[in-house]
Amino acid sequence: GEEVAQTPKHLVRGEGQKAKLYCAPIKGHSYVFWYQQVLKNEFKFLISFQNENVFDETGMPKERFSAKCLPNSPCSLEIQATKLEDSAVYFCASAMYATYGYTFGSGTRLTVV
Amino acid sequence: GESVGLHLPTLSVQEGDNSIINCAYSNSASDYFIWYKQESGKGPQFIIDIRSNMDKRQGQRVTVLLNKTVKHLSLQIAATQPGDSAVYFCAETVGNNDMRFGAGTRLTVKP
Structure with missing residues (x-):
């Protein structure tokens, strides 16, 4: 399809629980990017993939965050042992x-309580 | 580190007036700039872009100006409409690196 599909739209987790977010990129797009947006402020770059290979992971927190893009599966972003500060909207593009032509999904709102 | 930022966090204009949203960047190596519009509950939507070898680019009702001397980018919206109310972000790329965003400006259009 011509849209980036992110699921779920909303996710609530208790502190310490795991959160897993999914992103189905547009067919034919080789690159996938994850951004974190806190309180409508700037987008923090997390990680990008070129096909199933990590392209840039300079924004990924060293602990607790991991991501994958496997063939024939949606990409995923996983947060182990969530903290209150992880509450944000996570966007995939x-x-x-x-470097250009990014199409963004509608985001997953993660609330850690 | 180097960042992309905005001068004003909020902007309120009257319907029909022109709007100017500003962005300062600090990386002189940035070679591609993009403006995005984000409406409530949605992801960023591409508005217009400009490469560093240009000073100005026009779209439908929107113009982007780039001043590399002072590292300043602006988005001009002509005849602002209520549907233009949103948060606007500038973003930049350097070489083959992926995109980095600045903080947003909330534009409110009063009828």
Whole structure:
């Protein structure tokens, strides 16, 4: 399809629980990007993939966060042992190129209570 | 680190007036800039872009100006409409690196 599909739209987790977010990129797009947006403020880059390979992971917290893009499956972002500060909207984008033409999904709102 | 930022966090304009949203960047190596519009509950939506070898680019009702000397980017919206109310973000890329965003400006259009 022509849209980036993110699921679920909303996710509530108790502190310490695991959270897993999914992103189906647009067909034909080689690149997938994850961003974290807290309180409508700037987007913090987390990680990007070129197909199933990590392209840039300079924004990923060293602990607790992991991501994958496997063939024939939605990409995923997983947070182990969530903390209150992880509460944010997580956006996924896909593109044919690394630097432009990004199409964003509608985001997953993660609330850690 | 280097960042992309905005001068004003909020902007309120009268319907029909022109709006100007500003963005300062600090990485002189940035070579591609994009403006995004984000409406409530949605992801960023592409508005217009400009490469560093240009000073100005026009779209439908929108113009982006780039001043590389002072590292300043602006988005001009002509005849602002209520549907333009949203948060606007500038973003930049350097070479083959992925995109980085600045903080947003909330535009409110009063009828």
